[in-house]
Structures are given as C-alpha cells and as structure tokens.
Amino acid sequence: MARPGVEDGPEDRSLWHMIFAPTVWAVHFAVCYAVQAIWCAKIGGDIATLRVVLVAITIVALAIISFFGFRAWQRWDYFHDRDYIHGGETDEDRREFLGHTGFMLACLSFVAVLYVAMPFLIIGSCI
Amino acid sequence: MWPGGPVLICAILVLAGCDGPQSVLAPGGEDAFVLANLFWFLLAGAVVLWCAMNGLMFYVTRINPRELSERGAQALILWGGIAFPTVVLAGLLFYALSIMPEQRAEGDGGLRVEVTGEQWWWRVAYWPEGADEPIISANEVRLPAGSRSEITLEADKVIHSFWVPSLGGKSDMIPGRTNRMSLAPTVPGLYRGQCAEYCGESHAKMAFTAEVLTPEDFAAWLDAEAGPAVPPDTALAREGRAAFFAEGCGACHAIRGTPAHGRVGPDLTHLASRATLAAGTLPMTGEALARWITAPESVKPGALMPGYDHLPPERIAAMAAYLEGLE
Numbered sequence: 001m002a003r004p005g006v007e008d009g010p011e012d013r014s015l016w017h018m019i020f021a022p023t024v025w026a027v028h029f030a031v032c033y034a035v036q037a038i039w040c041a042k043i044g045g046d047i048a049t050l051r052v053v054l055v056a057i058t059i060v061a062l063a064i065i066s067f068f069g070f071r072a073w074q075r076w077d078y079f080h081d082r083d084y085i086h087g088g089e090t091d092e093d094r095r096e097f098l099g100h101t102g103f104m105l106a107c108l109s110f111v112a113v114l115y116v117a118m119p120f121l122i123i124g125s126c127i
Numbered sequence: 128m129w130p131g132g133p134v135l136i137c138a139i140l141v142l143a144g145c146d147g148p149q150s151v152l153a154p155g156g157e158d159a160f161v162l163a164n165l166f167w168f169l170l171a172g173a174v175v176l177w178c179a180m181n182g183l184m185f186y187v188t189r190i191n192p193r194e195l196s197e198r199g200a201q202a203l204i205l206w207g208g209i210a211f212p213t214v215v216l217a218g219l220l221f222y223a224l225s226i227m228p229e230q231r232a233e234g235d236g237g238l239r240v241e242v243t244g245e246q247w248w249w250r251v252a253y254w255p256e257g258a259d260e261p262i263i264s265a266n267e268v269r270l271p272a273g274s275r276s277e278i279t280l281e282a283d284k285v286i287h288s289f290w291v292p293s294l295g296g297k298s299d300m301i302p303g304r305t306n307r308m309s310l311a312p313t314v315p316g317l318y319r320g321q322c323a324e325y326c327g328e329s330h331a332k333m334a335f336t337a338e339v340l341t342p343e344d345f346a347a348w349l350d351a352e353a354g355p356a357v358p359p360d361t362a363l364a365r366e367g368r369a370a371f372f373a374e375g376c377g378a379c380h381a382i383r384g385t386p387a388h389g390r391v392g393p394d395l396t397h398l399a400s401r402a403t404l405a406a407g408t409l410p411m412t413g414e415a416l417a418r419w420i421t422a423p424e425s426v427k428p429g430a431l432m433p434g435y436d437h438l439p440p441e442r443i444a445a446m447a448a449y450l451e452g453l454e
Contacts (some may be wrong), residue, residue, distance in 0.1 A: 107209075114217070118217075121223070122228065125228070
C-alpha cells in the first residue's frame with residue numbers, strides 16, 4: 001500500500017541510499033586507521049587527545065548512520081502495513097525493499113562502528 | 128568394556144597434550160596466565176551456549192513441538208539471533224581488548240633481549256641495563272623470573288614468529304622492522320619456543336629453549352655468559368680445537384676468547400651450556416654434535432652449514448669433544 005499523499009522521490013529508487021550506512025562504516029574504519037597510524041608515526045605520545053579525536057569521529061559516524069537508518073526506516077514504512085516481504089513489481093515494493101534493506105544495513109553498520117571504536121577506549125599507547 | 132571407556136581414554140590422551148614445556152594451557156608467566164584464562168573463559172562460555180542452543184533445539188523438536196506464530200518467530204530472530212549475539216560479542220570483545228595493553232606493557236627489569244630470526248636458528252643478544260655492547264648467544268633465551276623483560280624482534284631474510292606458548296603470546300619477526308614485546312615469567316623452569324610463521328624447509332625444526340631462572344641465578348648465568356670461552360683441556364679437545372680452526376669453522380662461527388669471529392652462524396662461546404643443539408633439534412651430546420658436523424642437512428633440510436662428511440670420523444669426534452667442552 002502506498003503512503004497516502006507521498007510520491008516516491010529519487011532517493012526511494014536509489015541503491016546508493018540503501019548502502020550509505022555501510023559506506024560510512026567503511027570510511028570510519030579507514031579514517032580511524034589512518035588517523036591513528038599518522039598520529040603514532042608523526043605526532044606520537046599524546047594518546048588522550050588521539051582518543052578524543054577518534055571518539056569524536058565515531059560520534060559523527062554514528063549520527064550519520066542513525067540519520068540514514070531513520071530515513072530507511074521511514075521508506076520501509078513498517079508500521080503502516082507491516083510488510084516483511086517485498087517481491088512485487090511495484091514502486092511501493094521497490095521502495096519498501098530498499099528501505100528495509102537499508103535499515104538493516106544501518107543497524108549492522110551502527111554495531112560495527114561501535115565494535116571498531118571499542119579499542120580506542122582501551123588501548124593505552126602506540127606500541 | 129564400559130562403553131565410556133574409549134572416550135575416557137581419548138580424553139585423557141588429549142588432555143595429556145595440554146601439559147608440557149610448550150603449552151598455552153600450562154602457563155609459566157603473567158602474560159600466559161592471562162591468555163590461558165581467556166581460553167578457559169571462552170571455552171566455558173562456548174559450552175554454556177552450546178548446551179543452551181541444543182537444549183532449546185531439543186525442547187522445540189522433541190519435548191514441546193508446536194508451531195510458532197509469525198510474530199513469535201520474528202521476536203525470536205530479533206532477540207535471540209541479533210540482540211543477544213551483539214551484546215555477548217561486545218562483552219567478549221571488550222574483555223579480549225582489555226587484556227591487550229597488559230600484553231604490551233613496558234619492561235621493568237632493565238633487561239632487553241634482542242632476538243633475530245635466521246634460517247633456521249635464533250640469534251640472541253642480551254642487553255642488561257646500561258650495557259654498551261650486548262652479550263651474544265644463540266638458540267636459547269634465558270629470562271629472570273619475577274620481572275618483565277623487553278624483547279625486541281628482528282629477522283634476517285624472511286618472516287619468522289617468536290613464540291614461547293608457556294610464557295606469553297607470539298609476535299612476528301619481519302625483515303627490516305623491529306617489533307617489540309615483553310615477557311614476565313613467574314615460574315622458573317625449562318620451556319620450549321617455536322617459530323610460528325612458516326619460514327622455509329626447516330621451519331618446523333626452528334625451535335629454542337627458554338629457561339626461566341631466579342633473579343640471582345640469572346645474574347650469575349649472565350655474568351658467566353658474558354665471559355670468554357673456557358676451552359676444555361683434554362688431548363682430544365685440543366686436537367678438536369686445532370681441527371675447528373684448520374677447517375675454517377671460525378669464518379662463520381664466533382667463540383669469544385679465540386680467533387673465531389664469524390657472524391654468519393650461531394655464536395658457540397658457551398655452546399655446551401645450552402640444552403639443545405641446532406635450534407632445539409638435537410640433544411647437546413658429543414654424538415649429536417658429530418652427527419651435525421658430518422651432515423647438517425640430514426638433520427635439518429636446507430641447513431646452510433656445509434657438511435664435513437669428507438673428514439675422518441676421528442677428526443669430527445675430536446671437534447665434537449672440543450665443542451662439547453665449551454661451557
């Protein structure tokens with residue numbers, strides 16, 4: 001069932017919006033890795049500041065993932081018709097499929113970013 | 128026979144493998160204790176999860192087989208399949224990560240041991256606190272109990288990995304890089320280390336003894352190790368010494384206090400005080416020495432030391448007698 005009064009926009013047809021959250025996860029991983037490597041190789045020493053920087057990057061990544069997860073949740077529109085299977089050849093099925101998948105990928109990415117970030121809170125030195 | 132008998136016998140045989148000088152489950156140092164605890168903790172958790180999952184499976188297929196509503200099935204997947212593993216894995220990850228800083232702690236005993244992986248033996252240099260030059264040894268690492276020693280790891284041509292399972296975790300040795308780790312042994316005794324990264328034909332035969340001594344014994348041993356070789360004083364050994372130099376062994380091997388200064392092969396200054404020969408491959412006996420000198424490749428495939436099987440056995444026996452006396 002279509003959402004009353006809402007037309008499908010370009011992002012309701014976009015694969016890119018479906019995989020945005022995992023992309024943030026990948027970028028977060030690469031950025032954290034690079035920041036840590038450069039910090040330890042070129043700046044060194046001050047782990048407390050490094051930790052703050054990495055935690056800040058993580059919070060930004062989680063916020064972006066949450067935002068896109070919420071948008072995907074809206075696209076899935078679960079509470080409206082409680083559709084779990086989207087096999088039809090309709091615009092609505094396409095939108096709900098992309099939303100459903102995007103939402104689950106966002107949940108996965110959220111947990112993954114938390115797991116990636118966990119070492120920052122614990123590791124105490126560059127060596 | 129009682130049907131559980133074979134199972135019990137197998138269990139005993141398997142558990143017997145958990146002990147010994149090269150076992151993660153028989154820890155002799157702080158780091159190894161932490162790792163063994165991690166193993167037991169994970170094993171206990173795995174057993175609980177296995178019992179719970181199989182118990183649940185048994186319950187829903189045998190004890191109370193009934194259809195689950197779609198909502199019930201979704202809730203089971205959401206909580207049992209996603210939320211529960213996410214939380215459990217986060218807990219395990221946190222626990223495993225929290226022990227890592229300790230594993231990389233800095234040494235507090237003032238001793239640094241520099242180990243270089245060669246094909247297929249270990250170059251070992253001891254740097255006591257304030258030392259200007261190292262005390263060179265090979266194929267054996269001795270450490271004092273009760274303090275944390277720095278271990279720096281290098282490699283000559285290919286990657287190796289330094290691992291004494293009873294004392295701590297392993298670290299790779301990479302050509303052109305200096306890796307570091309530290310070990311804090313607590314229980315004096317003889318342990319076994321093994322190269323843990325495939326490094327060529329004789330990788331499996333690249334082992335070493337790791338001996339943990341009380342701090343007093345260690346200090347005494349290091350003093351003795353720093354000194355020059357004390358050559359054995361028998362007629363056979365003197366003959367062997369002459370043969371050692373006549374055959375050019377000193378071009379590759381060093382024996383401090385003699386003209387032998389080679390650095391290609393292992394330092395032999397106090398060879399006979401080591402527990403094993405050829406990097407943990409042979410016992411330190413005259414016979415084994417003779418066998419090694421005659422045909423190293425028959426003991427360690429690919430060994431770079433040339434064989435001396437063209438020499439008469441008496442000459443080799445004399446060289447073995449000389450080397451066997453280098454305590």
